[in-house]
Amino acid sequence: MVFSMMDKTENELYIVLASATGIRNKNLEVVKAAVEHDYYIIVVTTNQLTSILKKNYLKYGINDEKIYFVDAVTRYAAGSNVPPMKNCRYISNPGNLTDMGIAITECIKELEGKKTCLLLDSINSMLIYIPSNNITKFIHFVTNKLRIHNLSGIFLMVEKGIDPDVLSQLTTFVDDVIDADQDTQH
Amino acid sequence: MTRFSTSFRDERMKILTLTILAVICIVIEILMHSYLGVSIGYTHFFYVLLVLAAIWYQKKAVILAVILAITHIGVGYFIGGESIWAPILRGAMFVIVTLLVAILSEELEASRTQLITEKEFLLESERKLTVIFNSIQTGIVIVDPDTHTIVDANPVAIQMIGVPKDNVVGTMCHHFICPADIGKCPITDLGNEVDNAERVLLNGKGEAIPIIKTVTPVYINGRKHLLESFMDISERKKAEAQLKDANTRYIGYIKEAAMRLKTPVEVVGQNIALLEEGIIRGDFSQEEIVSQLTLQVKNMEQIQQNILNLNKTIVDGFGEISPASKKFLTE
Numbered sequence: 080m081v082f083s084m085m086d087k088t089e090n091e092l093y094i095v096l097a098s099a100t101g102i103r104n105k106n107l108e109v110v111k112a113a114v115e116h117d118y119y120i121i122v123v124t125t126n127q128l129t130s131i132l133k134k135n136y137l138k139y140g141i142n143d144e145k146i147y148f149v150d151a152v153t154r155y156a157a158g159s160n161v162p163p164m165k166n167c168r169y170i171s172n173p174g175n176l177t178d179m180g181i182a183i184t185e186c187i188k189e190l191e192g193k194k195t196c197l198l199l200d201s202i203n204s205m206l207i208y209i210p211s212n213n214i215t216k217f218i219h220f221v222t223n224k225l226r227i228h229n230l231s232g233i234f235l236m237v238e239k240g241i242d243p244d245v246l247s248q249l250t251t252f253v254d255d256v257i258d259a260d261q262d263t264q265h
Numbered sequence: 266m267t268r269f270s271t272s273f274r275d276e277r278m279k280i281l282t283l284t285i286l287a288v289i290c291i292v293i294e295i296l297m298h299s300y301l302g303v304s305i306g307y308t309h310f311f312y313v314l315l316v317l318a319a320i321w322y323q324k325k326a327v328i329l330a331v332i333l334a335i336t337h338i339g340v341g342y343f344i345g346g347e348s349i350w351a352p353i354l355r356g357a358m359f360v361i362v363t364l365l366v367a368i369l370s371e372e373l374e375a376s377r378t379q380l381i382t383e384k385e386f387l388l389e390s391e392r393k394l395t396v397i398f399n400s401i402q403t404g405i406v407i408v409d410p411d412t413h414t415i416v417d418a419n420p421v422a423i424q425m426i427g428v429p430k431d432n433v434v435g436t437m438c439h440h441f442i443c444p445a446d447i448g449k450c451p452i453t454d455l456g457n458e459v460d461n462a463e464r465v466l467l468n469g470k471g472e473a474i475p476i477i478k479t480v481t482p483v484y485i486n487g488r489k490h491l492l493e494s495f496m497d498i499s500e501r502k503k504a505e506a507q508l509k510d511a512n513t514r515y516i517g518y519i520k521e522a523a524m525r526l527k528t529p530v531e532v533v534g535q536n537i538a539l540l541e542e543g544i545i546r547g548d549f550s551q552e553e554i555v556s557q558l559t560l561q562v563k564n565m566e567q568i569q570q571n572i573l574n575l576n577k578t579i580v581d582g583f584g585e586i587s588p589a590s591k592k593f594l595t596e
Contacts, residue, residue: 099531103539126532128556134548156560157552207529207567211521240528242520 089194090229092222092253094246096238098260099203103127105259106200107139109233114141118196118231121186123149125173126204128156129164147190149182151175174208176217183221187228196231197221202249203237211245222252279321283329286314290333298340308337308355315359319366323374330363404466404476407483408438408491410453415441416490425476425497428469441467442478442493452480452491459493466495475502518579525571533564 097105113120124132129150136143148167155172168182205214218234225232238258250256290311297307311333318326334356341352398405404422406415415434423430426441433441451457459480465473478495540557543549
């Protein structure tokens, strides 16, 4: 399994490519593998509501105690009356990169000294709200932050959903690109 | 000398001269032949008259020769004292020599006329070439291939170089029309051909002007020269760069459109399919179903807005589009 990378390395950053149909399962697999390897995990979701993710994790047998959420879609979909949830920071909308950056920074601070992995799900759903050049800058910001704090990071992306030039730029920010469907490292 | 020649060419002067000489000849004939009884020697003077007449009037002079010959034979016949064949022979010589000189004079005149015609033709050709050289809208520079110095340049070349002609002619061609190093001339040193090739011209300010150039070896005054003709293609290059820039931008828009429309639509489609499955299985509460549907609707609205934004960006960067089409694409 591709997520045996959790065994091999710590504090490394990966782009994980999956098909549009398989990307939701990759979220589950990554989170499961991370939790099993005693990681605290920060899930930055721009595609699925935290409540739905939590349900899926429970269904998949994943203990969500160590899972922190930066949720950019729940308040955007359901409005600002959404009640606060434990270990979850809501962002007003998925295009608000400033708030997303602040929320990620707060989570990292909160989990300082702990073995932590950040999962961003997904770059493609962010592209609905943010131009590619701004996403590139944001990923650069996040990867820098993770490296400074010696944290791991996984960025989910739909295979063939990103222009190769943009992908090659993003590739320079991470340690490796993994094609999850083919279970190969590039 | 010239004035003398000119006056001699004057028609009246010629007739006067010939008349005087003819009178002298007749007087000599009468004096020498009739009174002194000398029939030879003096006739040589007749040739002065006959040769001049033959030169000036060509074959018409033969009439004068015949008259002189008849006169001489007639006088000889009436005076007697020698064989009649002697004056006949001399008279015949008058006619033959006059005829020969007349023929030579005619040929000389024909050659002279031809030379004048050719000279006029050459002068006309030179005038035409000078007009073309000075008015053609192509820069032309003539280079001495041995010294690589500029021998001549037309006004367009001078205008493009932007330096007075006196400062261009005599200068090494490397300074202006070919930035190649000395000893590396593509034509004379490297043996290359330059035919409609894109090159660079350096103007007086040291700016590189893109040109399209052809170099042709030509012979001027019997010496080999290089005729370099060139056209300024700055505008074309600028247009090409703009086109390339526009293409790059449009490809950028297309890529962005593919990333922000194609895959997100797939993702939304997949989310809705999973939502449908979850609803069938009864996985979600009413509230969760509404939130998820709202999210997907908002996603689709944003994708639609992305289409309009991308259209607007493209339309703004593309001048030639009707207001109606602009409105259709951006609203």
